[in-house]
Amino acid sequence: MATDTDLARDLAALVGPGHVRTDPGALTAYGRDATPLFHALPQAVVLPGSTEEVAAVLRYATEHRVPVVPRGAGSNLCAATVPLTGGIVLVLTRLNKILEVSPEELLARVQTGVSTAALADAAAARGLLYAPDPGSRTVSTVGGNVATCAGGLRGLKYGVTRNYVLGLEAVLPTGEIIRTGGRLWKDVAGYDLTRLLTGSEGTLAVITEATVALLPAPEESGTGVAYFDSLADASRAVADVISAGIVPATLEFLDRKCIAAVEEFAGLGLRQDAGALLLFGDDGAPPTVAGNLARIQEVCADAGALETTLAEDVARADALLAARRCSLPALSRLGSLTILEDATVPRHRQAEMVDRIDEIAARHDLLIATFGHAGDGNLHPTCVLDPEDTEGADRAHRAFAEIFAAAIAMDGTITGEHGVGAAKLPYLADKIGADQMALLRRVKTAFDPAGILNPGKLGS
Amino acid sequence: MATDTDLARDLAALVGPGHVRTDPGALTAYGRDATPLFHALPQAVVLPGSTEEVAAVLRYATEHRVPVVPRGAGSNLCAATVPLTGGIVLVLTRLNKILEVSPEELLARVQTGVSTAALADAAAARGLLYAPDPGSRTVSTVGGNVATCAGGLRGLKYGVTRNYVLGLEAVLPTGEIIRTGGRLWKDVAGYDLTRLLTGSEGTLAVITEATVALLPAPEESGTGVAYFDSLADASRAVADVISAGIVPATLEFLDRKCIAAVEEFAGLGLRQDAGALLLFGDDGAPPTVAGNLARIQEVCADAGALETTLAEDVARADALLAARRCSLPALSRLGSLTILEDATVPRHRQAEMVDRIDEIAARHDLLIATFGHAGDGNLHPTCVLDPEDTEGADRAHRAFAEIFAAAIAMDGTITGEHGVGAAKLPYLADKIGADQMALLRRVKTAFDPAGILNPGKLGS
Numbered sequence: 001m002a003t004d005t006d007l008a009r010d011l012a013a014l015v016g017p018g019h020v021r022t023d024p025g026a027l028t029a030y031g032r033d034a035t036p037l038f039h040a041l042p043q044a045v046v047l048p049g050s051t052e053e054v055a056a057v058l059r060y061a062t063e064h065r066v067p068v069v070p071r072g073a074g075s076n077l078c079a080a081t082v083p084l085t086g087g088i089v090l091v092l093t094r095l096n097k098i099l100e101v102s103p104e105e106l107l108a109r110v111q112t113g114v115s116t117a118a119l120a121d122a123a124a125a126r127g128l129l130y131a132p133d134p135g136s137r138t139v140s141t142v143g144g145n146v147a148t149c150a151g152g153l154r155g156l157k158y159g160v161t162r163n164y165v166l167g168l169e170a171v172l173p174t175g176e177i178i179r180t181g182g183r184l185w186k187d188v189a190g191y192d193l194t195r196l197l198t199g200s201e202g203t204l205a206v207i208t209e210a211t212v213a214l215l216p217a218p219e220e221s222g223t224g225v226a227y228f229d230s231l232a233d234a235s236r237a238v239a240d241v242i243s244a245g246i247v248p249a250t251l252e253f254l255d256r257k258c259i260a261a262v263e264e265f266a267g268l269g270l271r272q273d274a275g276a277l278l279l280f281g282d283d284g285a286p287p288t289v290a291g292n293l294a295r296i297q298e299v300c301a302d303a304g305a306l307e308t309t310l311a312e313d314v315a316r317a318d319a320l321l322a323a324r325r326c327s328l329p330a331l332s333r334l335g336s337l338t339i340l341e342d343a344t345v346p347r348h349r350q351a352e353m354v355d356r357i358d359e360i361a362a363r364h365d366l367l368i369a370t371f372g373h374a375g376d377g378n379l380h381p382t383c384v385l386d387p388e389d390t391e392g393a394d395r396a397h398r399a400f401a402e403i404f405a406a407a408i409a410m411d412g413t414i415t416g417e418h419g420v421g422a423a424k425l426p427y428l429a430d431k432i433g434a435d436q437m438a439l440l441r442r443v444k445t446a447f448d449p450a451g452i453l454n455p456g457k458l459g460s
Numbered sequence: 461m462a463t464d465t466d467l468a469r470d471l472a473a474l475v476g477p478g479h480v481r482t483d484p485g486a487l488t489a490y491g492r493d494a495t496p497l498f499h500a501l502p503q504a505v506v507l508p509g510s511t512e513e514v515a516a517v518l519r520y521a522t523e524h525r526v527p528v529v530p531r532g533a534g535s536n537l538c539a540a541t542v543p544l545t546g547g548i549v550l551v552l553t554r555l556n557k558i559l560e561v562s563p564e565e566l567l568a569r570v571q572t573g574v575s576t577a578a579l580a581d582a583a584a585a586r587g588l589l590y591a592p593d594p595g596s597r598t599v600s601t602v603g604g605n606v607a608t609c610a611g612g613l614r615g616l617k618y619g620v621t622r623n624y625v626l627g628l629e630a631v632l633p634t635g636e637i638i639r640t641g642g643r644l645w646k647d648v649a650g651y652d653l654t655r656l657l658t659g660s661e662g663t664l665a666v667i668t669e670a671t672v673a674l675l676p677a678p679e680e681s682g683t684g685v686a687y688f689d690s691l692a693d694a695s696r697a698v699a700d701v702i703s704a705g706i707v708p709a710t711l712e713f714l715d716r717k718c719i720a721a722v723e724e725f726a727g728l729g730l731r732q733d734a735g736a737l738l739l740f741g742d743d744g745a746p747p748t749v750a751g752n753l754a755r756i757q758e759v760c761a762d763a764g765a766l767e768t769t770l771a772e773d774v775a776r777a778d779a780l781l782a783a784r785r786c787s788l789p790a791l792s793r794l795g796s797l798t799i800l801e802d803a804t805v806p807r808h809r810q811a812e813m814v815d816r817i818d819e820i821a822a823r824h825d826l827l828i829a830t831f832g833h834a835g836d837g838n839l840h841p842t843c844v845l846d847p848e849d850t851e852g853a854d855r856a857h858r859a860f861a862e863i864f865a866a867a868i869a870m871d872g873t874i875t876g877e878h879g880v881g882a883a884k885l886p887y888l889a890d891k892i893g894a895d896q897m898a899l900l901r902r903v904k905t906a907f908d909p910a911g912i913l914n915p916g917k918l919g920s
Contacts, residue, residue, distance in 0.1 A: 103703060104699060104702070104703060104807070104808050105806055105807060105808065106702060106707075127705065148648065149648045149652070151646050155645060155646055156645075159623070159645065160645065160646060162652065162655065163619070163623060172895070172899070176895040176899075177895075178892075178893065178895055178896045178899065179892075179893070179896075180892075180896070182871060182872075182873060183806050183871050184804055184805075184806065184836070184837065184838075184872065184873060184876065185615060185616075185619065185620065185836055186611045186615055186620060186804055186833070186836045186837075186838045186873075186876035186877050187804065187873040187875075187876060188608065188609050188659050188873075188875050188876065188877060188878070188879050188880070189873045189874050189875050189880060189884075189888060189891045189892060190880065190888060190891070190892050190896065190900055190918065191656060191659065191660055191664075191900050191903055191918065191919070192609070192622065192655050192656055192658060192659050192660075193896070193899070193900075193903075195622065195652050195655035195656065195658075196651060196652055196655065196656045198652060198655075199648050199651065199652045200651055200652075204651075215707065216702075216705035216706070216707060217705070219705075239564060242564070242566060242676075243563055243564060245587065245676035245677070245679075246676070247566075247675065247676060284748070285745070285747070285748045285751070287745070287747050287748070288744070288745045288747070288748055291745070344644055344646055344647065345644075346565055346643050346644065347564070347565060348564050348565065373646070376644070376645055376646045377644065377646075378644075378646045411642060411643050412642075412644065413642060413644060413647040413648075413649045414649050415647075415648050415649050416644065416646035416647060416648065417646050417648060418648070419648050420648070420649060420650065424649075428649060428650060431649045431650070432638075432639075432640075432649060432650050433638065433639070435632070435636040435637075435638055436638045436639075436640070436650065436653070439632070439636075439638065439653070439906065439907070440650055440651050440653075442906035442907075443651055443653075443903060443906045445906070446899065446902035446903045446905065446906045447899070447902075458650065458651065459651070
């Protein structure tokens with residue numbers, strides 16, 4: 001490996017001296033992402049300004065065997081962008097152009113450093129919807145969303161990022177620039193590298209441009225809230241909604257601990273005596289939306305809801321959605337170290353899974369609150385700790401290992417939408433088995449023979 | 461490679477003597493698929509009865525370096541299941557169990573030898589929709605649909621097979637059984653092998669079981685037809701429908717030559733004086749369907765439609781859909797050799813592409829009629845020939861090479877939904893480039909180190 005000085009000089013020749021940082025502040029800042037307890041120092045932070053510069057850096061890195069960790073906004077929660085073995089953090093935020101938005105073709109083409117919210121806003125300005133809406137959307141980049149196959153609050157009806165990626169430009173670790181897929185929904189020319197790269201967490205190639213499908217913006221949307229005595233009741237209501245033939249845009253829940261934290265944080269007037277809050281929403285043609293919301297209210301009432309209310313206006317609907325989105329910051333106030341996970345189980349086993357989480361938390365003497373995407377069975381158990389409490393952090397890791405094992409035993413998974421990264425790599429073999437782990441490594445090698453791209457993560 | 465006698469004896473020991481065929485009739489029949497002009501003789505046809513038997517055959521084949529061509533119904537149109545280098549045709553039609561249909565989880569789990577229509581019927585019996593509906597659905601298998609990422613008539617609104625595959629059981633060429641994905645929409649544990657196997661055309665692994673997503677069956681559906689002077693007018697109407705914010709379930713077209721052939725074949729009372737027929741349909745909540753169909757009629761009228769009519773009842777709607785589905789058999793009556801292709805272009809370039817096809821056909825003195833999925837830009841130019849006319853077949857190949865080049869030049873692709881197989885492998889590098897071709901080969905090797913699985917196809 002090159003010395004730090006040689007490396008900085010060589011990289012400056014490739015991307016310009018103003019776009020290579022080796023100062024301690026930068027190395028520390030880019031040595032972390034949004035995952036607590038993971039950090040490491042890179043040798044250099046590089047901000048390329050074009051796909052060709054990305055290719056030059058990767059060719060150099062393969063030649064000199066320097067690890068490269070691609071990074072967008074660094075908002076991921078599984079340590080997928082922590083430079084565990086040093087080397088280069090390759091920051092893509094200068095690739096921030098929205099290249100086109102086409103109402104005619106219902107697609108957009110963007111560089112991957114564009115924020116998800118900026119893409120969504122550009123689509124909305126043309127009367128279109130970019131459907132994936134991860135919780136981090138205001139900061140996260142399209143590249144990060146694609147690299148992790150991000151989910152979000154509209155996943156039940158609209159699916160996840162993979163369902164909207166039509167084509168990618170990507171740079172292989174050896175420096176070749178490839179274009180996968182294209183502008184078409186239907187294109188089966190070759191293996192589906194577009195979807196293989198989606199969710200590959202920066203371990204196979206660096207994605208520099210994405211063509212994504214858009215939808216006509218729905219005419220109307222509506223939101224409501226139902227309170228239940230218990231999450232078991234709320235889960236039954238969710239199952240009944242689906243069984244009634246309704247697949248609404250949004251079905252989110254907060255448990256009792258989250259309701260309390262959010263109310264304390266945001267003062268929205270949420271009921272404190274309920275065991276669970278279910279937020280439901282739909283969009284589409286006005287009569288369909290009104291009909292579906294009314295039907296969901298009925299189903300919730302039949303399932304024993306304490307109360308159901310529709311948001312009377314957009315402001316109230318936004319406030320309710322904000323309540324769901326602010327669960328993490330609200331919980332963070334209870335202790336400055338929060339470990340947010342995303343074990344996922346089939347929808348009808350959700351209540352059972354939350355009971356298991358509560359039992360595991362109590363046994364390990366931990367505060368774990370749970371919120372999540374009830375329609376998808378995608379749970380976000382969140383452990384709140386004092387950062388000085390290293391013994392508590394150890395207990396938390398033991399508790400989450402039990403939670404992942406429980407999810408797998410219920411036909412679920414260790415991660416629904418956050419990714420594997422370094423944080424969940426130790427649990428991956430439990431989910432997919434040794435033969436598939438070996439296959440992932442062979443696929444990794446097919447893309448990255450020198451093993452320079454994001455070492456210690458998926459494919460390692 | 462083993463002698464034919466040794467091979468048959470060894471395979472009989474693995475799957476039972478009643479499930480190995482080496483008689484000339486079987487070898488001839490399984491030496492072809494639905495693609496004209498491609499055929500080759502295998503050494504043996506094997507019909508395994510379980511995933512474990514599939515694994516045993518593949519382990520044997522890797523050990524003895526015997527080519528294996530997996531096959532469902534053999535309805536594919538790109539010679540993806542022709543045993544070009546002999547060996548074993550592995551027929552999966554005995555794996556024909558529907559293992560579960562879950563309205564609660566909105567999914568089905570089937571062995572891959574189940575026909576697509578049987579899966580759809582089982583879903584419908586529980587009030588659910590299996591959305592992908594390729595033209596071959598009454599005969600094609602779920603495994604074949606997954607292996608080719610089959611599209612169909614509902615692709616515009618509902619997407620293609622890949623959008624519905626949640627999890628797979630597959631056997632690697634070296635005999636390991638893996639399970640990818642699972643029962644969840646949201647699952648990002650590992651590389652997305654589920655989608656990588658979808659569309660891999662039997663070159664990476666043999667898919668033995670699929671878990672697929674279902675939707676609540678739409679309450680109502682409706683169908684209508686519009687006639688236009690020209691396909692250019694029809695294409696403008698399609699673009700205007702999308703721009704009006706409507707993404708209907710179905711938007712299909714027939715050109716003048718197809719209208720004539722279908723009318724001659726089926727006698728549906730189609731207008732013979734029109735240059736193009738546009739079939740449109742939608743489904744969903746009754747007011748939305750009625751509103752969308754009325755709006756499509758208006759848009760078509762504004763775009764210069766000669767006439768627009770809604771099907772007055774289900775029987776008429778079925779007849780119109782049958783008209784579209786019978787395009788291929790209707791054209792086949794004009795000459796017993798039909799070469800059906802599926803060049804695809806962005807929707808707004810469809811009229812230009814059809815003009816190019818007509819020009820190319822005229823220059824090569826060929827009858828090429830075109831029908832297809834107007835909403836997706838997915839065209840099916842179909843060349844009708846006398847099978848004795850070998851010089852005509854040569855002209856047809858030259859014409860299709862030009863058609864593929866034109867599609868690529870218009871940001872389109874050489875295959876929208878049929879696949880690459882052996883028939884389109886010569887054109888693949890023009891679409892994806894040499895670097896990506898090399899990458900596909902490395903991915904292929906990661907799965908199939910001995911190169912036994914479907915040689916001469918994708919990844920070769």
